[in-house]
Amino acid sequence: MMYLLSAIISVYGSILCWIFIQVRLEKKLDMKKKD
């Protein structure tokens, strides 16, 4: 079970982190655009 949980957490965790980082980056660039 430990291996299965590690795989699930690493896949979904990585994808969510990636999307979160990109959303933050996009927000930052978008703010500059508004300025």
Next chain:
Amino acid sequence: MPFFALQMNKTHFLLGILLSGINIFLILTIAPQNQLQADFGNIFYIHVPVAWTAFIGYLFVMIFSILFLWKKEQIWDHYALASAEAGTLFMFLVLLTGPIWAKPAWGHFWVWEPRLTTSLILFLIFLGYFMLREFGGNPEQVSRYAAVLGIIAFIDVPIIFLSVKLWLPELQSHPQVGQYFKNAGIMPTLMINYSLLSLLVIISFMIRFRVHILKRLEERNII
């Protein structure tokens, strides 16, 4: 307008979260297991769709690169780069979940067998692709070289898929195609995971594309 201000993007993301929940529940509880393996065999339900999604990302790199070389419009280059980034994220996850499965199944995290080696080569080719983009010099020339590399790199995808047939069985550690699970009951969970990961790769691609466009505008001092 921010990416998630659009109703469609928000719906995609919420659908992704909902499908993730259903999928994790299915994998942990009712999805059929491989009889020869304990529950770690269910990593298959994640590993295989992640690999397919990465390959689809790379297929689009090839298509957009051909379109860029043909039409010479910069937009196709941005599409190709965003696809390469989304594809490489998923390829990284393939190389992460593979060893997690391999440790209990084979006793080692990594074995230099054909499918693993060709998958690693594809990942390394795309690391080279990003290095070329970053440090290649003249942007117009780099876009052309990157497009050619993106097209050539795709040759490795069918090699990975056929590696279990192309090399001698004595060299293989991977199960042959269709041998891992003979149970038809695997399909619903597998299909949910295919849909979910396709959705997530589309979101990753779209948001990354938007970031590229905003960065490009910033570089040109338009914003």
